[in-house]
Amino acid sequence: MHGVRIETDRLILRPTAADDFDAWAECMADPEVNRFLGGPQPRAVAWRNFMTMAGCWSLQGFGMFSVIERSTGRWVGRLGPWHPEGWPGDEIGWGLMRDTWGKGYASEGAAATMDWAFDTLGWTQVIHSINPENHASIGVARKLGSTLLGPGKLPAPFEDDVVDLWGQTREQWFARRRR
Template sequence: MRSPVLETDRLFLRRPSASDIGSLLARLRTDAPRLATAPLSGERALAQTVPIVCHWDLCGLGLFAVVAKGCDEPIGLAGPWHPTGWPEPELGWLFWDTPDADTLAPEALRAARDFAVRGVGWREVVSLVAPEDRRSAALLRGVGAIADPFSDGPSEALTFRHPVRIMPARPATGRRAA
């Protein structure tokens, strides 16, 4: 299946590849600052990785690997997905705790949100956040999302609703992210 490669000023967003699995597993096991949960055990990390990587094949969309231009390794994940059992599709993300994460995460989230609206056709875009995850809530507010106190989402999560508007498209230059 061919999947899109999104490009921003500083990033490529591409489908996760088999070579990303090791990095993703390592991050899920050790990188708590950007997770709503504590670092995951090996078994739980693998259980999280499989749906992330396979979501594209199963649903035709999913989290993109976020790669800074000029780099090979992803700095995180962002994109539209709908994990089994979730009340509605979500714009999800996970960023590694890197020096540029706070400045690159909003750029990636905006690109992924625009793809969800323009590329997938979503009319509503939500993100779910653990109530104690202030950093993620601040990221969402920074990209214009608003907390929805009346959401039917899971009681253990805050639901943020994103503004839905069509942004001007900027096609990829044809360069491939590593």
């Protein structure tokens, strides 16, 4: 699984690598990027979360992909499959560097990872846990064809976070993709 590589028109998606950390820490320190993701993280906290993602790949065989911009080779975010203990479902999530917002990278990468999660991981449904005020992520979810499933409840220490669950089934995803 660690050799997984997905290429889209503009992105390379691959598992987390040690060389990604400086860009990861920069992204996680940005207050606007992390407004709906628990707030900015100091470098030491970002390191722990970075290692969590690397551990997901080692122990679960999947995790969010590092997003590499094909035209520059630059790390620009992370997105893809995520299912921590107690999570309300199999999630496809995203978080990208602010200077890439509005380019369609989140929907392009999320679509590729949804294909991969359904085909390779055998997932039957995906969710996106989104704060109701995060209009940009709601737009991505809608562009992917996901619909509002209702309010969600995250496990501790996120139990007080307000999230709506958006999502769709494997059948819904592939019926839409065939159109």
